[in-house]
Amino acid sequence: MGTAANAEPGGSRQQVPPGAATRTVVAVFGVLAALAGIEHGVGEIRQGSVPPPGWVIRSWPEQEAFEVLGGEPALTVIPDLLVSGVATVVVSTALGVWAITGVHRRHGGLVLIGLSLLLLAAGGGFGPPLLGIVLGLGAAWPAVPSQRFGATRRALAPMWPWALGAGVVGYLGLVPGTLVMHAVWRSPSPAGVYGLMVLAFGGVILALPAARARDRLEGGRGVVYAQSDSGHRSRSTR
Template structure:
Protein backbone atom coordinates (compact mmCIF):
# COMPACT_ATOMS: atom_id res chain seq x y z
CA UNK A 1 0.00 0.00 0.00
CA UNK A 2 1.62 3.26 -1.12
CA UNK A 3 1.49 6.79 0.24
CA UNK A 4 -0.23 8.43 -2.75
CA UNK A 5 -3.68 7.81 -1.25
CA UNK A 6 -3.19 8.53 2.47
CA UNK A 7 -5.73 7.06 4.82
CA UNK A 8 -8.00 6.13 1.91
CA UNK A 9 -8.89 2.78 3.43
CA UNK A 10 -8.70 3.75 7.09
CA UNK A 11 -12.06 2.73 8.56
CA UNK A 12 -11.31 4.45 11.86
CA UNK A 13 -10.43 7.72 10.13
CA UNK A 14 -13.54 7.60 7.94
CA UNK A 15 -15.64 7.04 11.04
CA UNK A 16 -14.07 9.91 12.99
CA UNK A 17 -14.32 12.38 10.10
CA UNK A 18 -17.84 11.25 9.25
CA UNK A 19 -19.20 11.60 12.79
CA UNK A 20 -17.57 14.91 13.64
CA UNK A 21 -18.29 16.19 10.14
CA UNK A 22 -22.01 15.69 10.76
CA UNK A 23 -21.76 17.57 14.05
CA UNK A 24 -19.96 20.46 12.35
CA UNK A 25 -22.58 20.53 9.60
CA UNK A 26 -25.48 20.50 12.04
CA UNK A 27 -23.92 23.33 14.04
CA UNK A 28 -23.45 25.28 10.82
CA UNK A 29 -27.10 24.75 9.89
CA UNK A 30 -28.11 26.05 13.31
CA UNK A 31 -26.17 29.25 12.60
CA UNK A 32 -27.85 29.48 9.21
CA UNK A 33 -31.32 29.10 10.68
CA UNK A 34 -30.70 31.96 13.10
CA UNK A 35 -29.56 34.18 10.26
CA UNK A 36 -32.56 33.24 8.09
CA UNK A 37 -34.93 34.20 10.91
CA UNK A 38 -33.39 37.66 11.05
CA UNK A 39 -34.68 38.27 7.53
CA UNK A 40 -33.33 40.16 4.52
CA UNK A 41 -31.44 42.79 6.48
CA UNK A 42 -27.89 44.01 6.07
CA UNK A 43 -25.45 43.01 8.83
CA UNK A 44 -23.86 45.78 10.86
CA UNK A 45 -20.41 44.45 10.00
CA UNK A 46 -18.46 41.38 9.01
CA UNK A 47 -18.82 39.87 12.50
CA UNK A 48 -22.44 39.07 13.37
CA UNK A 49 -24.47 37.13 15.90
CA UNK A 50 -26.57 34.33 14.50
CA UNK A 51 -29.03 34.43 17.40
CA UNK A 52 -29.08 37.98 18.81
CA UNK A 53 -31.54 38.72 21.56
CA UNK A 54 -32.28 35.06 22.31
CA UNK A 55 -31.71 34.44 26.00
CA UNK A 56 -30.99 30.74 25.51
CA UNK A 57 -28.02 31.57 23.27
CA UNK A 58 -26.53 34.23 25.52
CA UNK A 59 -24.40 31.59 27.24
CA UNK A 60 -22.60 31.16 23.90
CA UNK A 61 -22.52 34.88 23.09
CA UNK A 62 -25.50 34.80 20.73
CA UNK A 63 -23.60 32.40 18.45
CA UNK A 64 -21.02 34.75 16.86
CA UNK A 65 -20.14 34.30 13.21
CA UNK A 66 -18.79 36.24 10.27
CA UNK A 67 -20.20 36.75 6.82
CA UNK A 68 -19.09 38.39 3.61
CA UNK A 69 -22.69 38.41 2.34
CA UNK A 70 -24.48 41.79 2.71
CA UNK A 71 -27.84 40.14 3.45
CA UNK A 72 -28.52 37.94 6.47
CA UNK A 73 -31.30 35.97 4.78
CA UNK A 74 -29.06 35.08 1.85
CA UNK A 75 -26.19 34.42 4.26
CA UNK A 76 -28.36 31.99 6.22
CA UNK A 77 -29.53 30.13 3.12
CA UNK A 78 -25.96 29.80 1.83
CA UNK A 79 -24.84 28.62 5.27
CA UNK A 80 -27.42 25.82 5.24
CA UNK A 81 -26.42 24.83 1.69
CA UNK A 82 -22.68 24.77 2.44
CA UNK A 83 -23.33 22.89 5.69
CA UNK A 84 -25.22 20.25 3.72
CA UNK A 85 -22.31 19.91 1.30
CA UNK A 86 -19.96 19.55 4.27
CA UNK A 87 -22.13 16.79 5.76
CA UNK A 88 -22.16 14.85 2.49
CA UNK A 89 -18.45 15.28 1.76
CA UNK A 90 -17.39 14.27 5.28
CA UNK A 91 -18.98 10.87 4.65
CA UNK A 92 -18.45 10.28 0.94
CA UNK A 93 -15.46 12.36 -0.11
CA UNK A 94 -12.75 12.39 2.50
CA UNK A 95 -11.31 9.03 1.38
CA UNK A 96 -10.85 10.30 -2.18
CA UNK A 97 -7.67 11.73 -3.58
CA UNK A 98 -7.31 15.30 -2.22
CA UNK A 99 -10.57 14.72 -0.32
CA UNK A 100 -9.15 16.16 2.90
CA UNK A 101 -8.07 19.33 1.07
CA UNK A 102 -11.59 19.74 -0.33
CA UNK A 103 -12.95 19.35 3.21
CA UNK A 104 -10.75 22.22 4.37
CA UNK A 105 -11.96 24.35 1.46
CA UNK A 106 -15.62 23.67 2.24
CA UNK A 107 -15.00 24.57 5.88
CA UNK A 108 -13.39 27.89 4.94
CA UNK A 109 -16.34 28.65 2.67
CA UNK A 110 -18.66 27.90 5.58
CA UNK A 111 -16.72 30.42 7.66
CA UNK A 112 -17.13 33.10 4.98
CA UNK A 113 -20.91 32.74 4.52
CA UNK A 114 -21.96 32.73 8.18
CA UNK A 115 -21.40 29.26 9.61
CA UNK A 116 -19.91 30.50 12.86
CA UNK A 117 -16.37 29.94 14.04
CA UNK A 118 -16.54 26.57 15.78
CA UNK A 119 -18.02 24.48 12.91
CA UNK A 120 -15.51 25.69 10.28
CA UNK A 121 -12.64 25.25 12.74
CA UNK A 122 -13.76 21.69 13.38
CA UNK A 123 -13.96 21.04 9.64
CA UNK A 124 -10.44 22.38 9.08
CA UNK A 125 -9.09 20.23 11.93
CA UNK A 126 -10.75 17.16 10.42
CA UNK A 127 -9.34 17.94 6.99
CA UNK A 128 -5.82 18.37 8.32
CA UNK A 129 -6.11 15.27 10.49
CA UNK A 130 -7.33 13.15 7.59
CA UNK A 131 -4.28 13.98 5.48
CA UNK A 132 -1.03 12.28 6.30
CA UNK A 133 1.63 9.78 5.34
CA UNK A 134 1.00 6.34 4.00
CA UNK A 135 2.76 3.29 5.34
CA UNK A 136 5.28 4.36 8.00
CA UNK A 137 8.96 3.69 7.22
CA UNK A 138 9.44 1.85 10.49
CA UNK A 139 7.36 -0.71 12.29
CA UNK A 140 4.85 1.00 14.62
CA UNK A 141 5.89 0.93 18.24
CA UNK A 142 4.07 0.57 21.56
CA UNK A 143 2.88 4.18 21.60
CA UNK A 144 1.18 3.72 18.25
CA UNK A 145 -0.57 0.60 19.50
CA UNK A 146 -1.83 2.43 22.59
CA UNK A 147 -3.14 5.35 20.52
CA UNK A 148 -4.82 2.95 18.11
CA UNK A 149 -6.90 1.54 20.96
CA UNK A 150 -8.21 4.86 22.29
CA UNK A 151 -9.86 6.33 19.20
CA UNK A 152 -13.37 4.94 19.92
CA UNK A 153 -13.23 6.30 23.48
CA UNK A 154 -11.95 9.68 22.31
CA UNK A 155 -14.68 9.73 19.67
CA UNK A 156 -17.31 9.14 22.34
CA UNK A 157 -15.87 11.83 24.61
CA UNK A 158 -15.74 14.38 21.79
CA UNK A 159 -19.31 13.67 20.70
CA UNK A 160 -20.48 13.96 24.31
CA UNK A 161 -18.73 17.31 24.64
CA UNK A 162 -20.24 18.73 21.46
CA UNK A 163 -23.75 17.52 22.21
CA UNK A 164 -23.35 18.79 25.75
CA UNK A 165 -22.74 22.27 24.35
CA UNK A 166 -25.55 22.23 21.79
CA UNK A 167 -28.24 21.27 22.53
CA UNK A 168 -27.16 20.36 26.07
CA UNK A 169 -26.59 23.88 27.42
CA UNK A 170 -29.77 25.09 25.73
CA UNK A 171 -31.77 22.35 27.43
CA UNK A 172 -30.17 23.16 30.79
CA UNK A 173 -31.03 26.81 30.33
CA UNK A 174 -34.66 25.95 29.63
CA UNK A 175 -34.97 23.77 32.72
CA UNK A 176 -32.65 25.25 35.36
CA UNK A 177 -31.41 28.55 33.96
CA UNK A 178 -28.01 29.48 32.61
CA UNK A 179 -25.41 26.74 33.23
CA UNK A 180 -22.20 27.77 35.01
CA UNK A 181 -19.32 29.02 32.88
CA UNK A 182 -17.09 26.25 34.24
CA UNK A 183 -19.41 23.63 32.75
CA UNK A 184 -19.44 25.35 29.36
CA UNK A 185 -15.65 25.67 29.25
CA UNK A 186 -15.28 22.08 30.39
CA UNK A 187 -17.54 20.86 27.58
CA UNK A 188 -15.57 22.91 25.05
CA UNK A 189 -12.31 21.37 26.27
CA UNK A 190 -13.85 17.90 26.21
CA UNK A 191 -15.14 18.39 22.68
CA UNK A 192 -11.94 19.63 21.08
CA UNK A 193 -9.60 17.35 23.01
CA UNK A 194 -11.85 14.45 22.02
CA UNK A 195 -11.64 15.22 18.32
CA UNK A 196 -7.86 15.70 18.44
CA UNK A 197 -7.30 12.43 20.29
CA UNK A 198 -9.75 10.60 18.04
CA UNK A 199 -7.89 11.80 14.94
CA UNK A 200 -4.54 10.83 16.43
CA UNK A 201 -5.90 7.42 17.39
CA UNK A 202 -7.42 6.86 13.95
CA UNK A 203 -4.10 7.70 12.30
CA UNK A 204 -2.36 5.25 14.62
CA UNK A 205 -4.94 2.60 13.75
CA UNK A 206 -4.24 3.14 10.07
CA UNK A 207 -0.48 2.87 10.60
CA UNK A 208 -0.98 -0.51 12.24
CA UNK A 209 -3.35 -1.75 9.56
CA UNK A 210 -1.16 -0.48 6.72
CA UNK A 211 2.07 -1.97 8.02
CA UNK A 212 2.94 -5.05 5.95
CA UNK A 213 2.29 -8.27 7.80
CA UNK A 214 5.38 -10.45 8.24
CA UNK A 215 5.72 -13.05 5.52
CA UNK A 216 5.08 -16.57 6.64
CA UNK A 217 7.55 -19.28 5.82
CA UNK A 218 6.08 -21.91 3.48
CA UNK A 219 4.87 -24.96 5.31
CA UNK A 220 6.72 -28.17 4.52
CA UNK A 221 4.63 -31.14 3.66
CA UNK A 222 5.59 -34.22 5.54
CA UNK A 223 6.40 -36.98 3.13
CA UNK A 224 6.27 -40.74 3.59
CA UNK A 225 8.77 -43.24 2.42
CA UNK A 226 7.55 -45.97 0.14
Protein backbone atom coordinates in the same frame (compact mmCIF):
# COMPACT_ATOMS: atom_id res chain seq x y z
CA MET B 1 3.89 -7.68 -3.88
CA GLY B 2 3.83 -3.93 -4.62
CA THR B 3 2.54 -3.13 -1.15
CA ALA B 4 5.24 -5.21 0.48
CA ALA B 5 7.94 -3.53 -1.55
CA ASN B 6 6.70 -0.12 -0.59
CA ALA B 7 7.02 -1.01 3.09
CA GLU B 8 10.60 -2.28 2.88
CA PRO B 9 13.27 -0.15 4.60
CA GLY B 10 14.89 2.15 2.06
CA GLY B 11 12.10 1.52 -0.48
CA SER B 12 9.39 3.87 -1.59
CA ARG B 13 6.59 4.52 0.86
CA GLN B 14 3.23 4.47 -0.86
CA GLN B 15 0.58 6.78 0.60
CA VAL B 16 -2.78 5.17 1.23
CA PRO B 17 -6.27 6.65 1.69
CA PRO B 18 -7.56 7.17 5.24
CA GLY B 19 -8.41 3.86 6.89
CA ALA B 20 -11.70 2.80 8.44
CA ALA B 21 -11.03 4.34 11.87
CA THR B 22 -9.98 7.70 10.44
CA ARG B 23 -12.95 7.78 8.06
CA THR B 24 -15.29 7.06 10.97
CA VAL B 25 -13.86 9.91 13.05
CA VAL B 26 -14.04 12.36 10.13
CA ALA B 27 -17.59 11.29 9.25
CA VAL B 28 -18.96 11.59 12.79
CA PHE B 29 -17.36 14.92 13.62
CA GLY B 30 -18.02 16.20 10.10
CA VAL B 31 -21.74 15.61 10.56
CA LEU B 32 -21.62 17.38 13.93
CA ALA B 33 -19.85 20.35 12.34
CA ALA B 34 -22.48 20.40 9.57
CA LEU B 35 -25.36 20.35 12.05
CA ALA B 36 -23.78 23.16 14.07
CA GLY B 37 -23.33 25.16 10.87
CA ILE B 38 -26.95 24.61 9.90
CA GLU B 39 -27.99 25.86 13.33
CA HIS B 40 -26.06 29.09 12.65
CA GLY B 41 -27.74 29.38 9.26
CA VAL B 42 -31.23 28.96 10.69
CA GLY B 43 -30.55 31.75 13.18
CA GLU B 44 -29.45 34.05 10.38
CA ILE B 45 -32.44 33.17 8.21
CA ARG B 46 -34.77 34.04 11.09
CA GLN B 47 -33.38 37.58 11.15
CA GLY B 48 -34.64 38.14 7.60
CA SER B 49 -33.30 40.07 4.65
CA VAL B 50 -31.38 42.75 6.52
CA PRO B 51 -27.77 43.92 6.23
CA PRO B 52 -25.41 42.59 8.88
CA PRO B 53 -24.15 45.08 11.47
CA GLY B 54 -20.58 44.29 10.40
CA TRP B 55 -18.31 41.45 9.40
CA VAL B 56 -18.85 39.75 12.76
CA ILE B 57 -22.47 38.96 13.56
CA ARG B 58 -24.48 37.01 16.07
CA SER B 59 -26.51 34.18 14.59
CA TRP B 60 -28.97 34.20 17.48
CA PRO B 61 -29.05 37.74 18.91
CA GLU B 62 -31.40 38.61 21.72
CA GLN B 63 -32.13 34.92 22.30
CA GLU B 64 -31.75 34.26 26.01
CA ALA B 65 -31.08 30.55 25.51
CA PHE B 66 -28.01 31.36 23.39
CA GLU B 67 -26.60 34.09 25.63
CA VAL B 68 -24.27 31.66 27.38
CA LEU B 69 -22.77 30.97 23.92
CA GLY B 70 -22.45 34.68 23.18
CA GLY B 71 -25.40 34.64 20.81
CA GLU B 72 -23.48 32.27 18.51
CA PRO B 73 -21.00 34.71 16.89
CA ALA B 74 -20.09 34.23 13.24
CA LEU B 75 -18.26 35.91 10.38
CA THR B 76 -19.95 36.72 7.09
CA VAL B 77 -18.85 38.44 3.89
CA ILE B 78 -22.40 38.37 2.47
CA PRO B 79 -24.24 41.70 2.80
CA ASP B 80 -27.63 40.13 3.56
CA LEU B 81 -28.38 37.93 6.57
CA LEU B 82 -31.09 35.93 4.81
CA VAL B 83 -28.75 35.08 1.94
CA SER B 84 -25.97 34.41 4.44
CA GLY B 85 -28.17 31.96 6.31
CA VAL B 86 -29.23 30.10 3.17
CA ALA B 87 -25.61 29.89 1.98
CA THR B 88 -24.55 28.62 5.39
CA VAL B 89 -27.15 25.85 5.33
CA VAL B 90 -26.12 24.80 1.80
CA VAL B 91 -22.38 24.77 2.54
CA SER B 92 -22.94 22.99 5.86
CA THR B 93 -24.92 20.28 4.13
CA ALA B 94 -22.20 19.86 1.50
CA LEU B 95 -19.56 19.62 4.23
CA GLY B 96 -21.48 16.91 6.08
CA VAL B 97 -22.09 14.89 2.91
CA TRP B 98 -18.43 15.16 1.87
CA ALA B 99 -17.22 14.13 5.33
CA ILE B 100 -19.17 10.88 4.90
CA THR B 101 -18.73 10.13 1.20
CA GLY B 102 -15.70 12.00 -0.11
CA VAL B 103 -12.94 12.13 2.46
CA HIS B 104 -11.34 8.91 1.17
CA ARG B 105 -11.07 10.30 -2.37
CA ARG B 106 -8.01 11.95 -3.85
CA HIS B 107 -7.58 15.37 -2.22
CA GLY B 108 -10.62 14.59 -0.07
CA GLY B 109 -9.10 16.27 2.98
CA LEU B 110 -8.25 19.41 1.01
CA VAL B 111 -11.82 19.64 -0.27
CA LEU B 112 -13.05 19.39 3.32
CA ILE B 113 -10.75 22.26 4.28
CA GLY B 114 -12.04 24.32 1.35
CA LEU B 115 -15.66 23.74 2.35
CA SER B 116 -14.80 24.72 5.93
CA LEU B 117 -13.30 28.01 4.75
CA LEU B 118 -16.44 28.68 2.69
CA LEU B 119 -18.53 27.93 5.76
CA LEU B 120 -16.49 30.42 7.78
CA ALA B 121 -17.02 33.15 5.17
CA ALA B 122 -20.73 32.41 4.72
CA GLY B 123 -21.73 32.69 8.38
CA GLY B 124 -21.25 29.22 9.87
CA GLY B 125 -19.70 30.45 13.09
CA PHE B 126 -16.14 29.82 14.20
CA GLY B 127 -16.32 26.40 15.86
CA PRO B 128 -17.79 24.38 12.95
CA PRO B 129 -15.30 25.66 10.34
CA LEU B 130 -12.39 25.16 12.75
CA LEU B 131 -13.54 21.60 13.37
CA GLY B 132 -13.83 21.00 9.63
CA ILE B 133 -10.31 22.32 9.04
CA VAL B 134 -8.88 20.06 11.76
CA LEU B 135 -10.67 17.06 10.22
CA GLY B 136 -9.46 17.99 6.74
CA LEU B 137 -5.87 18.26 7.93
CA GLY B 138 -6.15 14.90 9.66
CA ALA B 139 -7.53 13.25 6.52
CA ALA B 140 -5.05 14.96 4.17
CA TRP B 141 -1.94 14.11 6.17
CA PRO B 142 0.06 11.51 4.21
CA ALA B 143 -0.58 8.01 5.55
CA VAL B 144 1.60 4.98 4.96
CA PRO B 145 1.35 1.47 6.41
CA SER B 146 4.07 0.68 8.90
CA GLN B 147 5.67 -2.51 10.17
CA ARG B 148 7.30 -0.73 13.12
CA PHE B 149 4.72 -0.88 15.89
CA GLY B 150 6.17 1.40 18.58
CA ALA B 151 4.89 1.45 22.14
CA THR B 152 3.34 4.90 21.69
CA ARG B 153 1.35 3.82 18.64
CA ARG B 154 0.22 0.62 20.33
CA ALA B 155 -0.98 2.61 23.34
CA LEU B 156 -2.68 5.32 21.26
CA ALA B 157 -4.51 3.13 18.76
CA PRO B 158 -7.12 1.63 21.16
CA MET B 159 -8.09 5.09 22.41
CA TRP B 160 -9.78 6.28 19.23
CA PRO B 161 -13.35 5.10 19.97
CA TRP B 162 -13.19 6.49 23.52
CA ALA B 163 -11.88 9.86 22.29
CA LEU B 164 -14.55 9.84 19.60
CA GLY B 165 -17.25 9.24 22.20
CA ALA B 166 -15.90 11.96 24.50
CA GLY B 167 -15.85 14.47 21.67
CA VAL B 168 -19.41 13.63 20.64
CA VAL B 169 -20.60 14.08 24.23
CA GLY B 170 -18.85 17.46 24.36
CA TYR B 171 -20.38 18.73 21.13
CA LEU B 172 -23.88 17.52 21.92
CA GLY B 173 -23.45 18.98 25.39
CA LEU B 174 -22.92 22.39 23.81
CA VAL B 175 -25.81 22.20 21.35
CA PRO B 176 -28.46 21.18 22.16
CA GLY B 177 -27.18 20.52 25.69
CA THR B 178 -26.89 24.18 26.71
CA LEU B 179 -30.42 24.82 25.45
CA VAL B 180 -31.71 21.97 27.61
CA MET B 181 -29.74 23.28 30.60
CA HIS B 182 -31.22 26.73 30.03
CA ALA B 183 -34.73 25.28 29.98
CA VAL B 184 -34.11 23.42 33.23
CA TRP B 185 -31.84 25.77 35.22
CA ARG B 186 -32.37 29.02 33.28
CA SER B 187 -28.68 29.94 33.55
CA PRO B 188 -26.09 27.32 32.56
CA SER B 189 -22.72 27.69 34.25
CA PRO B 190 -20.11 29.35 32.00
CA ALA B 191 -17.50 27.05 33.55
CA GLY B 192 -19.55 24.05 32.47
CA VAL B 193 -19.81 25.42 28.94
CA TYR B 194 -16.04 25.93 28.75
CA GLY B 195 -15.57 22.40 30.06
CA LEU B 196 -17.78 21.04 27.27
CA MET B 197 -15.74 23.00 24.72
CA VAL B 198 -12.53 21.47 26.03
CA LEU B 199 -14.09 18.00 25.96
CA ALA B 200 -15.36 18.51 22.40
CA PHE B 201 -12.15 19.79 20.84
CA GLY B 202 -9.95 17.64 23.06
CA GLY B 203 -11.89 14.60 21.88
CA VAL B 204 -11.35 15.29 18.18
CA ILE B 205 -7.70 16.27 18.67
CA LEU B 206 -7.05 12.93 20.38
CA ALA B 207 -9.37 10.83 18.21
CA LEU B 208 -7.69 11.75 14.92
CA PRO B 209 -4.12 10.65 15.73
CA ALA B 210 -5.44 7.62 17.63
CA ALA B 211 -7.54 6.56 14.64
CA ARG B 212 -4.61 7.08 12.28
CA ALA B 213 -2.42 4.98 14.58
CA ARG B 214 -5.04 2.22 14.47
CA ASP B 215 -5.20 2.39 10.68
CA ARG B 216 -1.41 2.28 10.33
CA LEU B 217 -1.23 -0.73 12.62
CA GLU B 218 -3.90 -2.51 10.59
CA GLY B 219 -2.15 -1.55 7.36
CA GLY B 220 1.17 -2.75 8.72
CA ARG B 221 -0.29 -6.09 9.68
CA GLY B 222 -1.61 -6.41 6.12
CA VAL B 223 1.89 -5.77 4.80
CA VAL B 224 3.33 -8.43 7.10
CA TYR B 225 0.70 -10.96 5.99
CA ALA B 226 1.36 -10.12 2.32
CA GLN B 227 5.12 -10.56 2.78
CA SER B 228 4.66 -13.82 4.69
CA ASP B 229 2.32 -15.19 2.02
CA SER B 230 4.67 -14.06 -0.73
CA GLY B 231 7.63 -15.76 0.97
CA HIS B 232 5.64 -18.96 1.45
CA ARG B 233 4.68 -19.05 -2.24
CA SER B 234 8.26 -18.34 -3.24
CA ARG B 235 9.60 -21.23 -1.17
CA SER B 236 6.89 -23.58 -2.39
CA THR B 237 7.83 -23.01 -6.04
CA ARG B 238 11.49 -23.90 -5.56
